Amino acid sequence: MKSLIQTIAKQQSDTQKPVEYMEAEVIQAPPDLKIRLKGNDKLIIPKELIVLSEYVTNHRRQIKLTGKLDFSGGTAGGNTRTENIVSVSLDKGDAFFDGEIEFMNELQEGEIIIVSRLQGGQKFIILDRQRTY
Structure with a gap:
């Protein structure tokens, strides 16, 4: 019962978190895509935890x-x-x-991208490339 209550409490907490957008850098281009979140040089996110929007694919x-x-x-x-x-x-x-x-829009090594953490925090979605003028 305690485990069930903890699970429900965590799910409730996760649904109340606002969407967070973050900068990241493409460390390795597809097909073995890897990204690194800005401000966390040690954490490399592998392709298994990444979801891509169509805009950043061929x-x-x-x-x-x-x-x-x-x-x-x-x-x-x-x-x-x-x-x-x-x-x-x-x-x-x-x-x-x-x-x-x-x-022909596939991500390239070194590009700066905009990512968001999916609900639950286990996967990241790459929304688009970052552009500044």
Whole structure:
């Protein structure tokens, strides 16, 4: 019974903790991702305790472009190809293009990131990269 009361008390305490955002540094890039929280040089967090938002991964999205297509640096046509397209301009019209775009956004060693501790404190979610101007 004592153990059950302690568990319930801990769960209640955990739910009342506000969300905390922290800076961290990528120590090792994926696939063996490791991060270090700022202010704690000795604690290295391994990939097993990390959750990633899509923004910091390589990922694909389906797209639909409409208008007259003018591809510069690549080809426009019915062929499925991988191209390094420099620019795409769209003018109003009745043409459309269905495709897929791949974002090459994987974390790199040395990047400063924003993380938050998930409820319970056992895992961390990487929200995004930190940018300052």
